[in-house]
Amino acid sequence: xxxxxxxxxxxxxxxxAKVAERIGGxxxxxFPKNPRSLQLKAFDRQDAARCDEWCRERGMVSIGHGPYLVxxxxxxxxxxxxxxxxxxxxxxxxxxxxLGVVVHFGVLxxxxxxxxxxxxxxxxxxxxxxxxxxxxxLLENQAGDHGDMxxxxxxxxxxxxxxxxxxxxxxxxxxxHLFASGVWNGSHWDEFRERAAKASFWEHLTAVxxxxxxxxxxxxxxxxxxxxxxFIGLDGFRELLxxxxxxxxxxxxxxxxxxDGTHKSQIERVKRLAEGE
Numbered sequence: 001x002x003x004x005x006x007x008x009x010x011x012x013x014x015x016x017a018k019v020a021e022r023i024g025g026x027x028x029x030x031f032p033k034n035p036r037s038l039q040l041k042a043f044d045r046q047d048a049a050r051c052d053e054w055c056r057e058r059g060m061v062s063i064g065h066g067p068y069l070v071x072x073x074x075x076x077x078x079x080x081x082x083x084x085x086x087x088x089x090x091x092x093x094x095x096x097x098x099l100g101v102v103v104h105f106g107v108l109x110x111x112x113x114x115x116x117x118x119x120x121x122x123x124x125x126x127x128x129x130x131x132x133x134x135x136x137x138l139l140e141n142q143a144g145d146h147g148d149m150x151x152x153x154x155x156x157x158x159x160x161x162x163x164x165x166x167x168x169x170x171x172x173x174x175x176x177h178l179f180a181s182g183v184w185n186g187s188h189w190d191e192f193r194e195r196a197a198k199a200s201f202w203e204h205l206t207a208v209x210x211x212x213x214x215x216x217x218x219x220x221x222x223x224x225x226x227x228x229x230x231f232i233g234l235d236g237f238r239e240l241l242x243x244x245x246x247x248x249x250x251x252x253x254x255x256x257x258x259x260d261g262t263h264k265s266q267i268e269r270v271k272r273l274a275e276g277e
Contacts, residue, residue, distance in 0.1 A: 001274050002061055003210075004028040005253035005263035012044070013051035013096050017060055023264040027061040027250040029207075032092035032101065035067050038085040043092050052097030061250045063138060063172070063207050064093040064101040072120040073106025073149070079119070083126045086137065090127075093135040099206055099250070100136035102172045105150025105159075107142070116149055121163050128168040138172040138206050143222035144181035151181035153201035160204060170206035174254075175240065176225075177209075179232055182218030186236040193243060202245040210251045210270065212237070226255045227266045227273075234273065241274040 004025030009016045013030070020028030033041035055062060066089045070082045089101040106123070108116030127137065139160065142150040150156070153171075160169045178184045184192045196202055212230030214223035228234040240246070251270065253263045 001251070001271060002027045002248065003251045003253075003267055003270055004061075005255075005267065006030065006065070012047045013092075014047055014054050017051050017055050017062065020062075021058065021060060023262045024267045025263075026059065027063075027252060029063050029065055029102075029209075029252045029254070031067075032064040032089045032096075033067070035065065036069070038067055038069055038081050040084065040088045041092065043095070045095055048092065048095035052095065055097050062096060062098040063250065063252070064089055064096070064098050064135075066101050066103050068104070070103055071106050072103060072123040073108040073116040074123070075119060079123055080126075083123060083130075086127050087130055090131055090133060090135050090137070094133040098135055100138045100170055102138045102140050102207070102209075104140050105142050105156065107146045107149050109147065113149060117155075117159060120159055124159070124163040124169060125165070128163065128165040131168065136168055136170040136206060138170045140172040140174055140209070141177050141183075142181065143174075143177040144220035145222050151177070151183055153183075153196040153199045157199040157201050157204070170204050171201060172207045172209060173205060174209035174211060175232065175237075176211035176213045176230075177222060179213045179217050179236075180215060180219055180222055182220075185217040186232045187239070189236070189239045189243065193245065196245075205245065205249055207250045207252060208246060209254050210237075211254050224255050226258070227253065227269055237270070238273045238276065241270070242276075 004027035006029045007016045106120040212225035214225045215221040
């Protein structure tokens with residue numbers, strides 16, 4: 001099992017990887033730069049290279065998470081600013097040896113939803129047309145709190161297939177978002193597995209945000225709970241973790257930390273659940 005959590009980079013990229021290992025992880029997620037700003041970052045390339053080397057030696061896997069402000073369905077000058085921000089994130093992720101950068105599926109609040117999908121495809125083309133590295137854009141399913149767009153595996157798969165460079169796009173599946181949107185109700189996981197398989201979703205899954213939910217299925221409220229302490233519950237995760245599609249996929253916790261300030265005990269809990277305990 002490849003599992004870990006989100007960790008801070010306040011002491012540098014390599015130190016973030018070391019923290020991830022110390023708490024029992026074999027994977028981790030990090031913010032390449034300030035997650036609440038689109039401002040570009042002139043990063044320490046030597047630190048990033050040391051991070052890459054350290055992770056390769058230990059088999060540690062990582063992904064970056066882009067700023068919350070990035071919205072692929074946006075229009076005008078703001079879309080260009082977001083594209084430049086994501087290119088900056090991809091450069092940092094590539095230097096750190098990461099698989100890619102998570103970007104939330106786009107939302108167009110006003111206007112024809114079809115235009116929102118078209119904008120997202122054009123935005124992906126804009127970014128990937130300027131990017132030649134191995135790190136991918138990882139589209140993440142949404143919780144439905146900003147509208148219907150981007151909640152289903154079919155949408156992610158279709159947008160990927162229609163962009164000019166689909167090989168530059170992977171998926172990040174957020175379990176809380178999937179539950180909150182009502183696409184999955186916490187049981188009958190095999191039904192979702194089959195639905196996602198028909199959409200050719202699993203082939204391009206790069207990472208999973210493993211989060212419980214503080215609110216019921218279909219609530220459209222994106223509030224994460226500790227694993228087993230929310231409405232998905234232990235049984236829901238036990239069924240999910242038995243999926244062969246997730247056996248070699250990094251599982252990353254974005255849940256509230258425990259009393260020690262880390263995700264160590266939750267990582268151990270997930271390992272036990274994956275073993276059927």
